[in-house]
């Protein structure tokens with residue numbers, strides 16, 4: 001388990017800063033690349049219905065991959081130190097997200113469930129959903145995304161522990177390739193008390209699956 005966590009930490013540390021725009025192609029270059037892909041798919045980028053498509057696709061990419069220009073540090077910067085006697089799990093479940101796998105650049109779509117045990121403070125609940133999007137809106141694997149979310153909350157909040165469950169359907173498995181629709185992939189990451197104490201993991205899973 002430690003080896004896996006360390007792998008992800010190393011992976012995260014060695015990534016080029018996502019905000020670094022050096023070497024980024026121009027908008028015109030990106031639009032030309034879309035025209036090439038349209039031709040590769042077998043259509044004519046000069047026909048009426050497709051004329052504005054490269055522009056739209058590039059604009060959509062700005063939105064779908066906005067995570068490269070977002071920072072978990074900014075999202076999690078505001079910690080409320082006052083917990084006023086609360087010392088149990090905070091769980092925010094069913095956070096919807098959509099991401100793109102780094103293998104095919106095809107969407108994977110699902111939900112994240114995030115819990116932490118506060119120690120020195122809590123964050124606004126929306127920040128947990130925002131931190132999901134920081135990482136979801138980049139190219140990656142579900143495993144990496146799960147680890148990155150857990151590590152970010154661990155690093156910035158310094159809680160007694162973090163537990164994350166991510167469940168998603170990968171369109172690269174349903175729309176192409178093996179063509180198995182409706183398959184769920186579940187990934188988890190536990191730190192601190194959740195990693196050390198299996199009963200806390202069970203409690204987390206029970207709360208995630210519990211009363212609706």
Ligand SMILES: Nc1nc2c(ncn2[C@@H]2O[C@H](COP(=O)(O)OP(=O)(O)OP(=O)(O)O)[C@@H](O)[C@H]2O)c(=O)[nH]1
Nearest residue numbers: 101102103104140141142143170172173176177178
């Ligand atoms: N572990 C992991 N695998 C993923 C994820 N997203 C996609 N994949 C897998 O990435 C693999 C890529 O396999 P390759 O053999 O290199 O590519 P491929 O020929 O397109 O594979 P097929 O999807 O089996 O057709 C596939 O097995 C995908 O199911 C992810 O988030 N995590």
Ligand SMILES: [Zn+2]
Nearest residue numbers: 101103104172
């Ligand atoms: Zn894929």
